[in-house]
Amino acid sequence: MKRALIVLLPAFLLLPALAFAADKPATTTAPTFTKDVAPIFYDRCVTCHRDGNVAPMSLITYNEVRPWIKSIREKVTARTMPPWTADPTYGHFLNDRTLTTAQIETIKTWVDTGAKEGDAKDLPVAPKFARGWNVGEPDQVFEMEEEFTVPAEGVVVYQHFAVPTNFKEDKWIRAAEIRNVDSSVVHHVIVFIQPPPTDRPKPFGIIPGKNFDTGKRDAPAEIKGTKVNRETLGYFLTATGPGERGTVFPAGSGMRIPAGSNLIFQIHYTPKGKSVKDHAKIGLFYLSQPPVNEIRTIGVQNGRFTIPAGEANHRVDSSVTFAEDARIWGLIPHMHLRGKSFEYRLITPDGQSRVVLSIPKYDFNWQMIYSLAEPLVIPKGSRLECTAYYDNSKGNKYNPDATKDVKWGDQTWEEMMIGFMTYSLDSQQIKKSAVTEGSSR
Ligand code: HEC
Numbered sequence: 001m002k003r004a005l006i007v008l009l010p011a012f013l014l015l016p017a018l019a020f021a022a023d024k025p026a027t028t029t030a031p032t033f034t035k036d037v038a039p040i041f042y043d044r045c046v047t048c049h050r051d052g053n054v055a056p057m058s059l060i061t062y063n064e065v066r067p068w069i070k071s072i073r074e075k076v077t078a079r080t081m082p083p084w085t086a087d088p089t090y091g092h093f094l095n096d097r098t099l100t101t102a103q104i105e106t107i108k109t110w111v112d113t114g115a116k117e118g119d120a121k122d123l124p125v126a127p128k129f130a131r132g133w134n135v136g137e138p139d140q141v142f143e144m145e146e147e148f149t150v151p152a153e154g155v156v157v158y159q160h161f162a163v164p165t166n167f168k169e170d171k172w173i174r175a176a177e178i179r180n181v182d183s184s185v186v187h188h189v190i191v192f193i194q195p196p197p198t199d200r201p202k203p204f205g206i207i208p209g210k211n212f213d214t215g216k217r218d219a220p221a222e223i224k225g226t227k228v229n230r231e232t233l234g235y236f237l238t239a240t241g242p243g244e245r246g247t248v249f250p251a252g253s254g255m256r257i258p259a260g261s262n263l264i265f266q267i268h269y270t271p272k273g274k275s276v277k278d279h280a281k282i283g284l285f286y287l288s289q290p291p292v293n294e295i296r297t298i299g300v301q302n303g304r305f306t307i308p309a310g311e312a313n314h315r316v317d318s319s320v321t322f323a324e325d326a327r328i329w330g331l332i333p334h335m336h337l338r339g340k341s342f343e344y345r346l347i348t349p350d351g352q353s354r355v356v357l358s359i360p361k362y363d364f365n366w367q368m369i370y371s372l373a374e375p376l377v378i379p380k381g382s383r384l385e386c387t388a389y390y391d392n393s394k395g396n397k398y399n400p401d402a403t404k405d406v407k408w409g410d411q412t413w414e415e416m417m418i419g420f421m422t423y424s425l426d427s428q429q430i431k432k433s434a435v436t437e438g439s440s441r
Contacts, residue, residue: 030110030113030116032116035119035122040106044097069111073111076099077108079104082098083366084368085359085362085363085366086358089355091355091370091373092372093372133179134177138283138284138285140286141282142165142282143281144161144281146161147277148161148277148278148279152274156268159267160264161280163263164262165260165261167259170256170257172287172290173249173257173284174254174285175284177283177285178191178240181280186269187268187269190237190266191263191282192233192235192236192263193258194261194263195234195258196258199260204296205324205326205427206298208320209318211302211304211305212303234261236296236420237257237282239332246283249329250329250371252292253292253293253329254291255294256290256294265280296422297420297422299418299421300318300384301416301417302386302417305407306405306406307405307406308405309404311390313390314390314392315388316389318388318418319383322380322382323380324427326378326380327378327424328372328375328376329372329375330369330421331370333357333367333386333388334416334418335362335417336412336413337400337412338390338392338396339362340361340389340390342362342389343355344384344385349379357370375424386419388419390406400412
């Protein structure tokens with residue numbers, strides 16, 4: 001069984017130039033590792049396949065790669081590696097890391113012609129991963145104030161750790177990266193921005209659909225001894241799991257952290273047989289001046305479903321309506337182990353409906369951020385609809401228990417139905433720019 005991981009990556013990473021550099025077909029001479037294959041691996045594999053990261057082996061040097069060639073040929077031709085679950089029919093995504101047909105052909109031919117190493121001078125420089133940080137050197141780092149000891153076994157309820165920013169004025173960030181997470185016991189981390197009570201977030205231009213509520217609003221979360229309810233957690237900053245490269249917001253956008261905010265680390269620990277200490281931190285990367293668009297991430301969710309025991313194809317819907325002109329920058333579907341497929345549709349006021357993102361075979365192990373190559377322009381009055389299907393039958397090999405009805409809940413044997421969306425409101429454009437004025441699809 002695959003390891004359960006959430007891989008939220010590489011959020012909004014902008015590497016289009018590199019991405020196409022390796023896109024040339026195999027030549028008549030047999031391809032070599034140094035000349036033809038390494039450039040593909042360095043671009044598309046080594047964020048995960050390097051020492052100390054999420055994948056089981058490093059794919060940087062020829063000696064590291066050689067023992068794996070059969071498996072590489074198989075996974076690459078089956079398109080299971082690199083992982084990417086979106087249906088290519090819909091939408092273009094900045095962080096799409098699928099290989100082109102030509103790249104797959106190159107790898108296949110290379111293996112079939114004896115996986116030659118080639119001339120050392122052809123080898124490109126391996127990508128550098130800056131001192132533990134992928135995005136670069138952060139402007140400021142905030143850490144959990146104390147280590148958390150994860151027990152060897154049992155169920156650990158979601159843990160919340162508040163870290164004061166002590167910001168005297170609002171700060172704008174262009175990127176954020178979570179580090180020091182022990183991936184063997186950390187299922188995922190979400191960091192929320194919790195503004196001071198005087199600056200609670202406004203609804204930000206959307207009208208939630210019916211069933212939006214999780215019905216658990218009053219469930220208190222313990223944050224450093226203070227009882228707070230879910231609403232006061234604040235709003236989503238970034239999330240991560242193993243293999244992540246950090247969240248870089250698209251050019252022209254940024255997220256505001258109000259003066260006096262706390263950062264709330266919400267961590268889901270899954271004990272793995274031995275007690276481990278964990279200590280998460282987040283690096284923030286500041287914008288020197290406010291961006292054009294203030295972005296916000298919210299969950300388009302339905303918290304009031306029941307998935308009947310044994311049901312193999314149960315549908316759950318959620319929606320929001322935009323009260324203002326807006327732009328959508330990124331999408332993150334989220335379900336648990338019974339999740340089967342997920343789709344986002346946009347219905348514009350003229351009644352036209354179109355698919356924005358479709359995940360035909362949802363895989364809990366590979367949850368990703370889908371960063372739109374260009375923001376989706378949303379006319380006021382449009383509705384964003386999400387449809388999820390769940391398999392609560394015995395036929396789903398990941399199903400923890402096919403004999404139970406399942407409702408909303410934090411734990412992986414419970415379910416969630418959230419279509420996260422990162423968006424901005426045109427009315428809140430802080431300054432106008434030719435870049436965003438011109439963009440439409
Ligand atoms: C997002 C992270 C990620 C990226 C990018 C990625 N991999 Fe993987 N890879 C994994 C993880 C995690 C596993 C182990 C779990 C699994 O197989 O699903 C894995 C497993 C594999 C395996 C199977 C190893 C075995 O046990 O036989 C191969 C082969 C592989 N990857 C090749 C590649 C190649 C080649 C690329 C780039 C073209 C790539 N991967 C890109 C994360 C990644």
